[in-house]
Amino acid sequence: xxxxxxxxxxxxxxxxxxxxxxxxxxxxxxxxxxxxxxxxxxxxxxxxxxxxxxxxxxxxxxxxxxxxxxxxxxxxxxxxxxxxxxxxxxxxxxxxxxxxxxxxxxxxxxxxxxxxxxxxxxxxxxxxxxxxxxxxxxxxxxxxxxxxxxxxxxxxxxxxxxxxxxxxxxxxxxxxxxxxxxxxxxxxxxxxxxxxxxxxxxxxxxxxxxxxxxxxxxxxxxxxxxxxxxxxxxxxxxxxxxxxxxxxxxxxxxxxxxxxxxxxxxxxxxxxxxxxxxxxxxxxxxxxxxxxxxxxxxxxxxxxxxxxxxxxxxxxxxxxxxxxxxxxxxxxxxxxxxxxxxxxxxxxxxxxxxxxxxxxxxxxxxxxxxxxxxxxxxxxxxxxxxxxxxxxxxxxxxxxxxxxx
Amino acid sequence: xxxxxxxxxxxxxxxxxxxxxxxxxxxxxxxxxxxxxxxxxxxxxxxxxxxxxxxxxxxxxxxxxxxxxxxxxxxxxxxxxxxxxxxxxxxxxxxxxxxxxxxxxxxxxxxxxxxxxxxxxxxxxxxxxxxxxxxxxxxxxxxxxxxxxxxxxxxxxxxxxxxxxxxxxxxxxxxxxxxxxxxxxxxxxxxxx
Numbered sequence: 001x002x003x004x005x006x007x008x009x010x011x012x013x014x015x016x017x018x019x020x021x022x023x024x025x026x027x028x029x030x031x032x033x034x035x036x037x038x039x040x041x042x043x044x045x046x047x048x049x050x051x052x053x054x055x056x057x058x059x060x061x062x063x064x065x066x067x068x069x070x071x072x073x074x075x076x077x078x079x080x081x082x083x084x085x086x087x088x089x090x091x092x093x094x095x096x097x098x099x100x101x102x103x104x105x106x107x108x109x110x111x112x113x114x115x116x117x118x119x120x121x122x123x124x125x126x127x128x129x130x131x132x133x134x135x136x137x138x139x140x141x142x143x144x145x146x147x148x149x150x151x152x153x154x155x156x157x158x159x160x161x162x163x164x165x166x167x168x169x170x171x172x173x174x175x176x177x178x179x180x181x182x183x184x185x186x187x188x189x190x191x192x193x194x195x196x197x198x199x200x201x202x203x204x205x206x207x208x209x210x211x212x213x214x215x216x217x218x219x220x221x222x223x224x225x226x227x228x229x230x231x232x233x234x235x236x237x238x239x240x241x242x243x244x245x246x247x248x249x250x251x252x253x254x255x256x257x258x259x260x261x262x263x264x265x266x267x268x269x270x271x272x273x274x275x276x277x278x279x280x281x282x283x284x285x286x287x288x289x290x291x292x293x294x295x296x297x298x299x300x301x302x303x304x305x306x307x308x309x310x311x312x313x314x315x316x317x318x319x320x321x322x323x324x325x326x327x328x329x330x331x332x333x334x335x336x337x338x339x340x341x342x343x344x345x346x347x348x349x350x351x352x353x354x355x356x357x358x359x360x361x362x363x364x365x366x367x368x369x370x371x372x373x374x375x376x377x378x379x380x381x382x383x384x385x386x387x388x389x390x391x392x393x394x395x396x397x398x399x400x401x402x403x404x405x
Numbered sequence: 406x407x408x409x410x411x412x413x414x415x416x417x418x419x420x421x422x423x424x425x426x427x428x429x430x431x432x433x434x435x436x437x438x439x440x441x442x443x444x445x446x447x448x449x450x451x452x453x454x455x456x457x458x459x460x461x462x463x464x465x466x467x468x469x470x471x472x473x474x475x476x477x478x479x480x481x482x483x484x485x486x487x488x489x490x491x492x493x494x495x496x497x498x499x500x501x502x503x504x505x506x507x508x509x510x511x512x513x514x515x516x517x518x519x520x521x522x523x524x525x526x527x528x529x530x531x532x533x534x535x536x537x538x539x540x541x542x543x544x545x546x547x548x549x550x551x552x553x554x555x556x557x558x559x560x561x562x563x564x565x566x567x568x569x570x571x572x573x574x575x576x577x578x579x580x581x582x583x584x585x586x587x588x589x590x591x592x593x594x595x596x597x598x
């Protein structure tokens with residue numbers, strides 16, 4: 001073989017090797033797993049809406065309802081595409097596909113948070129049928145406030161009344177938003193007892209007693225409607241509690257809890273508002289890393305901005321964090337003033353019950369039922385009345401601040 | 406004769422190149438997945454040999470009686486794949502403290518499955534006993550959740566967040582407070598300095 005021919009052969013083989021290196025991942029992916037495409041058919045029927053979701057291959061899915069969004073999560077490694085077709089429906093407003101770190105999410109946004117759903121699935125070919133049924137409520141206004149505002153910017157909310165509130169709300173002076181309804185949420189209930197004290201006191205009983213006293217205090221002192229998420233010893237799902245607040249167009253949401261810990265010594269009162277699991281914790285985490293170890297540097301999670309947006313969109317409460325923190329501050333100050341319990345301060349945590357509330361919302365943790373001394377206090381009528389009075393004073397200060405024109 | 410030998414060598418080289426080409430073509434696309442399954446190699450600093458079994462030193466967070474914070478406790482676990490090591494860490498959390506710190510989860514809990522996805526989410530599936538604690542106020546629940554979350558993220562670089570499941574299913578909360586429907590990022594503000 002002539003020398004030049006050999007060189008050309010080697011070079012061409014090297015070229016093939018190189019190009020296959022570059023293209024093989026693409027080719028391999030395409031060959032092994034075609035990206036499934038999902039299609040959604042939407043059809044209204046009397047009293048509800050039927051969604052038929054079809055895909056080219058079988059998919060693992062799970063459903064979750066949060067406010068007025070029904071999320072279908074598909075766990076698939078091969079990617080997913082959504083073939084959008086236009087539709088019109090009374091109940092379903094929009095359908096979008098989003099990606100979370102662990103799944104593809106089909107977000108079905110409805111006009112009301114008050115709906116129930118049933119589902120059935122068929123395989124080969126994959127077909128998931130979901131039926132949404134609106135829940136008729138006598139008192140509920142025709143169009144409840146949307147549970148997931150699309151522009152969750154904390155600064156906008158103060159000045160901008162939501163359009164829905166303007167339409168359906170009673171006439172207000174100059175279209176300014178006014179506080180009308182306060183929703184009190186007595187923590188736990190029914191077979192869900194909450195924390196237990198050493199003397200057998202149950203969190204659910206104390207929270208209901210305090211809530212009743214708070215309701216009386218508000219009705220005595222202010223011209224506001226008070227709605228309780230439970231009036232008796234009943235089990236109410238957490239999402240339902242936020243839905244009750246939104247359907248009643250609550251202007252404030254106060255969840256009352258009693259704390260518990262493995263630490264018997266743990267004591268004091270604290271007030272929470274929602275944390276978004278990323279914002280300020282990110283900075284606290286960074287502070288911790290800086291002070292502790294150099295090898296932790298590469299452990300800081302790179303937070304995907306799209307994920308963050310999705311989280312914000314999914315949580316109605318994210319639009320009200322600024323006001324919620326203000327409300328928490330006032331209530332905590334009054335608790336310190338009136339109760340003589342240790343000041344544990346205002347804190348943030350990802351509380352389920354707060355995520356869906358579309359208004360300023362706080363969760364009060366009064367004393368520790370797992371601390372025998374505080375448990376005794378929590379049993380006493382006098383202490384309960386002082387807790388109610390402190391929360392009442394705190395929210396009253398908040399209302400005065402926001403009532404000013 | 407010499408010429409023939411040279412020709413043969415060239416042929417072998419060409420065959421070798423071809424073999425590489427073929428191998429790369431078929432397996433090139435899977436490199437990423439393989440890398441992840443292998444998990445992190447046992448680090449030189451945090452490993453040792455105990456009775457011929459390769460071990461790895463890990464830090465577990467428990468609750469302290471003196472403050473409301475999580476405190477570290479060092480342990481040796483058997484070295485293995487990422488999933489095995491993550492499971493061992495969860496088992497150590499359930500077994501509880503040896504230095505007088507407080508356990509954060511009921512000791513009767515069993516880890517059903519622990520696995521880490523390629524995007525860095527650790528799924529920790531626990532038996533229903535995790536729900537049976539009388540001390541699940543907000544503080545108790547925070548301690549339970551974040552002792553697991555922080556212990557896993559602290560020890561394994563490839564675990565970025567942790568999702569908790571109970572009996573194989575998603576749950577709203579453990580005891581009515583902390584939202585379990587989203588994966589948790591670590592929160593080291595709950596850890597003692």
